[in-house]
Amino acid sequence: MLLFQWNALRAGDRVMVHDDHDPELELHGGAVRLVQTRQPGANEISIRLDGPASEMLRPRRQAVHLLPIGPGFPCWRCDAIAASPTDADHVVAA
16 A cells, blocks of 8 residues: 555545465455554554454555555565465366
8 A cells, every 4th residue: 555545544444454464365354443643654553354353453554455456556465365376276187
């Protein structure tokens, strides 16, 4: 996410985030819950993930995607997910 997009986030904004503690690098939905402005520089953002655990994260801005996710901004995490083999790729024909 670009710095101007990151600093424009407000509480309640919906985003997708890569959890740095998730070895799968999967995207998780969530909502911005806390914005601490920093001048100059990048704001500090807290995101509550969707789901039963509703975990709070303070991700780096490069791990967050605005919704809807569109083309044009490369993400090495998304590229790694797309390049990883799936279970279907391991099926051997008999």
